[in-house]
Amino acid sequence: MADARSIILHEYPTSPYAEKIRLALRLKNLAWSRVEIPVIMPRPDLMPLTGGYRRTPVMQIGADIYCDTAIILRELEARFPMPALKLPGHEGLAQMVAGWTDGRWFQSSVAVIFGEMGDKVGEDFIKDREKLSGRPFDVNAMKAVAPMMRDQWRARLMLLEERLQGGQGAGAGLYLVGAKPGLVDVHAYMNVWFMQQNVPDFLAKCFETADLTKAWFERLQEFEGQDPETITSAEALEIGKHAAPRLVVATTKYEPQDIAPGDMVAVAPDDYGQVWVEGEIVHADSQRVILQRMSEEAETVHVHFPRAGFLVRRI
Incomplete structure (x- = not known):
């Protein structure tokens, strides 16, 4: 049964972006769970976790929420480095x-x-x-x-x-x-x-x-990987609510906007699905920004976004 240590992918079968992550999971032969979300809105159990981000897929590990395939792949490679997908010649x-x-x-x-x-x-x-x-x-x-x-x-x-x-x-x-x-x-x-x-x-x-x-x-x-366990969106929300976000160093490395831990910002894609997710900066560097968000439904979560392709503005 899925728990706070599980990879949980919020996705639907026909999503090409979700298939990108499903392929990575197969190549790495990782155990994972899935929540089948509706193809269209609303997604009431997912929104408290993401803060409103609505593109597909979203990866959840406990109370850490990863939005966009770029940050999902980066996190999978960091947490589960073997077998590697970031091979010589693939960097950057x-x-x-x-x-x-x-x-x-x-x-x-x-x-x-x-x-x-x-x-x-x-x-x-x-x-x-x-x-x-x-x-x-x-x-x-x-x-x-x-x-x-x-x-x-x-x-x-x-x-x-x-x-x-x-x-x-x-x-x-x-x-x-x-x-x-x-x-x-x-x-x-x-x-x-x-x-x-x-x-x-x-x-x-x-x-x-x-x-x-x-x-x-x-x-x-031909890569088969492991068959995922299917859980409900309510179960995934409950896992997030009762988990604690992974400890990260509260820091920002050179930031053109001089944002720092504790600042309130909003993050959104720069092309489509431009829903601004608001939260408090926990960590930022050239490739990742992490927001801390609190709500009654999910309590405290960390929402992770890539930097390339995403806008950050002060609020």
Whole structure:
């Protein structure tokens, strides 16, 4: 049964970002628990833990809450370093690749997928995603650009093919950097998986000229890992309420805004889902900011965010 030491992933099966973390958990063969959250809001048991952050997935370990895949992967690697995913050649590069896979490539994935299946999407989903993105979720516009976006999507896939062709030494062509799967592979895998789940015929067509990428993708899919235990959102909230956040050094290292422990700030993504989460600074450095939050439902939690891609402002 899940407890304060367990990895708890708040996710839903069709989320491509959640699949990125599920792949990392399989590669590291870690035991974990899951809470299946609704695809759309509301998520009443999760909001007290995150302070309002609403993107998927969220990782919880006791009273420590990790928002965004970048900080989740960083924390998994720090707590469970073996087997490693931060391999030689992946340092720094992995997050650079993530900026591409989670940005421009994901945008073309969305256009292709919803241009294909937009008519099957419910009005509640459309309204939720409009609120999340802050712009219209225009299915007709996606249909209109879908042919061009297919070109864009394939062009990006073929960059993986070039990388695999250009590998050197033992194990060349097995993974994007060397003979073992690492963080760069985890980030690059996401959009290919998303397309396989939704427009498999298009992906199969792309694979006709990308043999190495097809083999790379299938190789990653073969990792099985451990089957997760499913718990309820209420159980996860109760675990957080009765746990204490992990002890961290209350410090800030060079901060351009001169924020310091004890300052009240708000944090939000810089692109979409811009819900500002307020809390007291516990720790900040170039790659992470930790807020302490207190509420009746969750008592005291530490909410962790990455710095790249997230805005911090004083309140």
